[in-house]
Amino acid sequence: MASVAANPHGLPRARPLHPWPIRVMHWTNAVMMLVMIGSGWGIYNDDVIFSWLRFPDWLKLGHWAQDSLLWHFAAMWFLGVNGLFYLVYGVVTGRLRRRLLPIRLRDLVKTINETLHFHIDHSDLTKYNAVQKLLYVVVIFAGVMQVVSGLAIWKRVQFGWITELLGGFQAARVVHFLGMGVIVGFLVVHVLLAFLVPQTIWAMLAGGPKVRE
Amino acid sequence: MISRNRPATPPDPGILDNHRPLVDAVERRMVLRGGLSLGLLTLLTGCEPESNASVRAALLAMSRFNDRFQEALFDVNKLAPTYRPDQVLKPPRFNAYYDITQVQPVDGATWRLEVGGKVADKTPWTVERMAKLPQTDMIIRHVCVEGWDYIGEWAGVRLGTFLKAIGADTRARYIGFKCADNYHESIDMPTALHPQTLLATRYAGETIADPYGFPLRLRTSTKLGFKNPKWITAIEVTDVYPGGYFPDQGFNWFSGM
Numbered sequence: 001m002a003s004v005a006a007n008p009h010g011l012p013r014a015r016p017l018h019p020w021p022i023r024v025m026h027w028t029n030a031v032m033m034l035v036m037i038g039s040g041w042g043i044y045n046d047d048v049i050f051s052w053l054r055f056p057d058w059l060k061l062g063h064w065a066q067d068s069l070l071w072h073f074a075a076m077w078f079l080g081v082n083g084l085f086y087l088v089y090g091v092v093t094g095r096l097r098r099r100l101l102p103i104r105l106r107d108l109v110k111t112i113n114e115t116l117h118f119h120i121d122h123s124d125l126t127k128y129n130a131v132q133k134l135l136y137v138v139v140i141f142a143g144v145m146q147v148v149s150g151l152a153i154w155k156r157v158q159f160g161w162i163t164e165l166l167g168g169f170q171a172a173r174v175v176h177f178l179g180m181g182v183i184v185g186f187l188v189v190h191v192l193l194a195f196l197v198p199q200t201i202w203a204m205l206a207g208g209p210k211v212r213e
Numbered sequence: 214m215i216s217r218n219r220p221a222t223p224p225d226p227g228i229l230d231n232h233r234p235l236v237d238a239v240e241r242r243m244v245l246r247g248g249l250s251l252g253l254l255t256l257l258t259g260c261e262p263e264s265n266a267s268v269r270a271a272l273l274a275m276s277r278f279n280d281r282f283q284e285a286l287f288d289v290n291k292l293a294p295t296y297r298p299d300q301v302l303k304p305p306r307f308n309a310y311y312d313i314t315q316v317q318p319v320d321g322a323t324w325r326l327e328v329g330g331k332v333a334d335k336t337p338w339t340v341e342r343m344a345k346l347p348q349t350d351m352i353i354r355h356v357c358v359e360g361w362d363y364i365g366e367w368a369g370v371r372l373g374t375f376l377k378a379i380g381a382d383t384r385a386r387y388i389g390f391k392c393a394d395n396y397h398e399s400i401d402m403p404t405a406l407h408p409q410t411l412l413a414t415r416y417a418g419e420t421i422a423d424p425y426g427f428p429l430r431l432r433t434s435t436k437l438g439f440k441n442p443k444w445i446t447a448i449e450v451t452d453v454y455p456g457g458y459f460p461d462q463g464f465n466w467f468s469g470m
Contacts, residue, residue, distance in 0.1 A: 063261045066462055067272075070272040070463055074271070074275035074276070157469070158287070160291075169354065169356060
């Protein structure tokens with residue numbers, strides 16, 4: 001076989017930690033996610049779910065509600081298609097399984113313990129610790145739930161069964177809001193940690209260290 | 214090996230000293246950090262990039278794409294959920310582009326419904342003549358684009374039945390509505406023919422009250438609230454896109470549910 005002949009050591013070819021499709025999808029996701037969050041806050045403000053919560057004007061995307069809606073319903077296609085590509089790519093190449101699984105309770109406790117004692121190890125970017133893995137799985141799940149709850153709100157007749165499953169139209173709005181909360185929470189931690197370990201940002205731009213797997 | 218780009222005689226290092234403060238000021242990290250902050254700021258600080266003409270054109274093009282997507286998704290046989298009479302809100306919630314105190318009631322005695330466009334019979338309709346058409350009742354949820362909703366009981370003639378009565382060409386693309394309060398709206402033909410699309414004249418068993426669209430309003434179970442014009446005075450069957458009061462301002466035209 002050609003590949004074996006070209007690689008006499010029988011090792012898989014060395015690839016960057018983040019191959020170019022991952023980098024393109026990551027930054028597409030980053031921009032579109034910010035558009036979705038900012039415009040979502042504009043839409044939310046038009047009829048608030050919690051009377052005590054109204055997002056300040058300087059945080060929302062879109063001057064009027066219709067502008068926020070235009071942003072939201074344009075960006076959703078790019079975010080959704082990008083997310084679908086990411087999941088298909090992750091499953092087909094085995095990346096999702098390799099990077100994010102398994103998550104063991106024992107490892108979670110260990111990582112939390114290390115973090116609390118400031119002993120967290122950043123020397124190897126190619127290995128995700130258990131907390132990292134869990135956060136990535138949670139945010140991917142939250143992203144999928146945003147698509148589901150978004151459909152339940154947008155298409156409560158054509159996809160009425162989803163709306164019913166979530167407990168009705170207003171319940172779907174609350175689920176969509178909570179999903180946003182999970183993603184924004186992730187975003188804050190994710191960006192904060194990325195700036196604390198800046199080589200991770202460089203890796204997501206240039207590809208990072210080479211890995212054989 | 215010496216680079217071919219290197220000058221034959223090296224520059225005097227003294228020129229660096231002359232510009233030392235300037236060189237110090239240009240710290241790469243600062244530029245990088247500043248650039249990142251600026252990028253994040255433009256995304257986050259309540260900006261209105263949609264006021265840029267080409268950005269707005271792209272957003273509106275996406276909205277047209279969403280119209281087509283929703284038209285393809287629309288199933289004329291799929292019914293919206295219906296509810297029990299004890300869930301009906303009385304009176305219904307008022308909504309218009311102005312306050313309820315500014316409603317100008319329509320006189321039912323002099324009211325006429327004009328019909329035009331691709332129809333066989335353009336005779337105007339009176340309240341009495343409308344009442345003679347077969348009546349349908351439905352208890353459906355009104356969902357506003359803002360996010361609030363309520364359950365209402367509406368009765369009147371199915372728009373599909375009415376279109377048949379006036380000999381409308383149902384191959385036409387749009388039904389346009391004009392209203393006494395200068396509101397206007399339009400819907401697609403498949404939605405017009407949906408069994409839960411009514412020209413409503415009654416709410417919760419009584420004639421619709423003035424603030425809610427007396428004597429005639431549209432109620433469709435498959436579209437957002439603003440797609441349901443009140444105080445209708447004219448209906449046109451047409452292939453020319455009629456737009457709508459809110460869609461003309463950037464709200465999605467199809468706005469199906």
